[in-house]
Amino acid sequence: MMNEASDESKAALARFQHDRLRDVSGFDECSLCERTMAEARGDEYALMAMCQGNDMFDSAMVCIDCMQEMAEIISDETRQSWNRFREENFPGVPADFEPMPSRPAPMIF
Numbered sequence: 001m002m003n004e005a006s007d008e009s010k011a012a013l014a015r016f017q018h019d020r021l022r023d024v025s026g027f028d029e030c031s032l033c034e035r036t037m038a039e040a041r042g043d044e045y046a047l048m049a050m051c052q053g054n055d056m057f058d059s060a061m062v063c064i065d066c067m068q069e070m071a072e073i074i075s076d077e078t079r080q081s082w083n084r085f086r087e088e089n090f091p092g093v094p095a096d097f098e099p100m101p102s103r104p105a106p107m108i109f
């Protein structure tokens with residue numbers, strides 16, 4: 001998905017994450033703001049594992065509000081490209097089906 005993102009979107013996401021990334025690890029607190037998992041709106045958050053080969057060396061949580069902030073800074077071109085990726089790889093799932101984030105914005109570590 002990141003290969004299909006515009007340079008503008010990659011730079012915007014990298015800048016956002018660089019500016020906000022906190023020195024926390026694990027799932028207790030959001031990596032990009034001070035919300036705890038319990039404070040994440042609607043109990044919605046993303047859990048991530050950073051791996052090298054078969055080994056996980058860190059884990060992180062990002063709350064729904066931070067995910068939405070990231071989704072809002074990507075370009076229309078990138079959003080359309082990612083929507084097309086979803087439609088082509090997950091046929092039959094409506095674009096606005098909510099358990100799947102409608103506008104995902106991957107983390108860039």
Ligand SMILES: [Zn+2]
Binds near residue numbers: 030033034062066067
């Ligand atoms: Zn957050």
